[in-house]
Amino acid sequence: xxxxxxxxxxxxxxxxxxxxxxxSPVELTKIYIERLKKxxxxxxxxxxxxEKLALKQAKQAEKEIMSGKYRGLLHGIxxxxxxxLATRGIPTTWGAEPYKNQVFDYDATVIKKLYNAGAILVxxxxxxxxxxxxxxxxxxxxxxxxxxxxxxxxxWSGGSSSGSGAAVSAGLVAFAIGSxxxxxxxxxxxxxxxxxxxxxxxxxxxxxxxxxxxxxxKLGPMCRTADDCGIVLSAIAGYDPNDETTLKxxxxxxxxxxxxxxxxxxxxxxxxxxxxxxxxKNFEESLKVISEFATLEYDVxxxxxxxxxxVGTIVDAEGGSAFYDLIISGKISELRNKRDKVGGYSMLQVxxxxxxxxxxxxxxxxxxxxxxxxxxxxxVAPTRASVAYPIGVDFDKxxxxxxxxxxxxxxxxxxxxxxxxxxxxxxxxxLPTSIQxxxxxxxxxxxxxxxxxxxxxxxxHLKRPPIDD
Amino acid sequence: xxxxxxxxxxxAASFPVIGSTMIPKISSQQEKSNDEIQKxxxxxxxxxxxxxxxxxxxxxxxxxEANIRRRERLLSYKLLNWEEPDxxxxxxxxx
Numbered sequence: 190x191x192x193x194x195x196x197x198x199x200x201x202x203x204x205x206x207x208x209x210x211x212x213s214p215v216e217l218t219k220i221y222i223e224r225l226k227k228x229x230x231x232x233x234x235x236x237x238x239x240e241k242l243a244l245k246q247a248k249q250a251e252k253e254i255m256s257g258k259y260r261g262l263l264h265g266i267x268x269x270x271x272x273x274l275a276t277r278g279i280p281t282t283w284g285a286e287p288y289k290n291q292v293f294d295y296d297a298t299v300i301k302k303l304y305n306a307g308a309i310l311v312x313x314x315x316x317x318x319x320x321x322x323x324x325x326x327x328x329x330x331x332x333x334x335x336x337x338x339x340x341x342x343x344x345w346s347g348g349s350s351s352g353s354g355a356a357v358s359a360g361l362v363a364f365a366i367g368s369x370x371x372x373x374x375x376x377x378x379x380x381x382x383x384x385x386x387x388x389x390x391x392x393x394x395x396x397x398x399x400x401x402x403x404x405x406x407k408l409g410p411m412c413r414t415a416d417d418c419g420i421v422l423s424a425i426a427g428y429d430p431n432d433e434t435t436l437k438x439x440x441x442x443x444x445x446x447x448x449x450x451x452x453x454x455x456x457x458x459x460x461x462x463x464x465x466x467x468x469x470k471n472f473e474e475s476l477k478v479i480s481e482f483a484t485l486e487y488d489v490x491x492x493x494x495x496x497x498x499x500v501g502t503i504v505d506a507e508g509g510s511a512f513y514d515l516i517i518s519g520k521i522s523e524l525r526n527k528r529d530k531v532g533g534y535s536m537l538q539v540x541x542x543x544x545x546x547x548x549x550x551x552x553x554x555x556x557x558x559x560x561x562x563x564x565x566x567x568x569v570a571p572t573r574a575s576v577a578y579p580i581g582v583d584f585d586k587x588x589x590x591x592x593x594x595x596x597x598x599x600x601x602x603x604x605x606x607x608x609x610x611x612x613x614x615x616x617x618x619x620l621p622t623s624i625q626x627x628x629x630x631x632x633x634x635x636x637x638x639x640x641x642x643x644x645x646x647x648x649x650h651l652k653r654p655p656i657d658d
Numbered sequence: 659x660x661x662x663x664x665x666x667x668x669x670a671a672s673f674p675v676i677g678s679t680m681i682p683k684i685s686s687q688q689e690k691s692n693d694e695i696q697k698x699x700x701x702x703x704x705x706x707x708x709x710x711x712x713x714x715x716x717x718x719x720x721x722x723e724a725n726i727r728r729r730e731r732l733l734s735y736k737l738l739n740w741e742e743p744d745x746x747x748x749x750x751x752x753x
Contacts, residue, residue, distance in 0.1 A: 324721065404745060498732050505725070519709045528721075531714045534702050535721035543729050548743035550735055555744060 196360035214265030218247040234352040264307030269362035273399035285318035297397025314352030321349040322401040322508035323532035330526035339654035344577040347377030354381035380577035382612040382621030386418040390605030394429030402507040415640030452566035455489040459594035464574035467616030491595035500599040506544035509536030562629040572610040576620035612649040
């Protein structure tokens, strides 16, 4: 295997190499640090390379593995964390100028759990400032500049977990942690051609993570394969007394799982009507593959509720509260994006009644979606109706007339249910397209099984961006 | 990524008509909304105007307008008196 092959290998492949002592954690860490230095800035993907800490952790992992103390599949595996996760003694910038010197004296629970699993932190990864909560309208919305797509540098890597998407896609880390309030794991995963998993709300502790919306925020893995997502989720899931919203449920995943029976999957009606032609074509091709291992029910109507209205009201109310001090102090003007500089003012005008009505509607909508999802093992749709947006163009001017039909991403987030997305081909400008599977609460294992079955039959997740060429 | 406010106006227009009968007729509604938008802009000018440019006030007024449209849609959905929000206050016995 060349160094490049190693950089793009899956966690399962890397852990086999480490366990067989064919590569050491120190060697592996050095490969990724080299690539982070070479490509991180070019991609606008990196805030801090944690070289000193990483080499210390790698040496420790090497020592333990050599002495026979193997912790598991993540032992000695380098990863990156979205820069909204607290890491002791290392800047945690939330992607935003006003916080660029912020340093915490503790580690987020997710970080601690990954350290306990033997994983090695190599970088804090770039993100849209404040996870996009202030209403940014183009790719230039981070104090590190726009996140660039490894498949085509003139295009955006997606948001808000921009650096996590680009770094995994470009082989700068073995995996990354992202966060999603409404689309921030799925969108950059889709745009960068990687596999991203949004877990059920409460499955992963958010202690030590920047809060944008307490009732919507979730943390999850962004990896090269669905199997890898299972491995990472297994390490980070579980109850945490420091986060009262966590469920007293673990998630166990070690061997690669495939569906044990023919699953029933709903194809949501209207998701490709206004999508880009390549998105539609690739989706139709994907359905042929999925039909090899699942029974597809076509033209299924998605529950019709005001998903976008409710998620927007909740984000504005909770985000306005979470960043109240930043807004009223005027320091919000230090943000980069023109809309982010002022977005907070109107957020403060959302009334208590609006917020409460949104949360009252949410209960009905969540129940309706749960009932709908309980009829299927999963539903399937394109993750995004278009490929990544061009840098330097307002989002609403990028692809006029293109839209995705039913609002699956807001719906899934309002209801707190899981979804996994994976690459399924290429569209305009050599940019990846993606499909998503969404299921009922705590159906992560089923979603991973489905995605594993798809990736066993396709090669899209193995494609490498032309960044090394 | 959340829905941008200006874009919301366009998206909201394509939503199904559930609850739309609750919205007053467009002409008087529009007039009242415009008045309200102006008042809400004035409040922001009063509180934070010194630090905001004209271009920024224009962006804020777009945000306010979109929020008002969103609020009209949101509050048009019928809720029954006892329908609670999707979170619960809970007293914990730690004794």
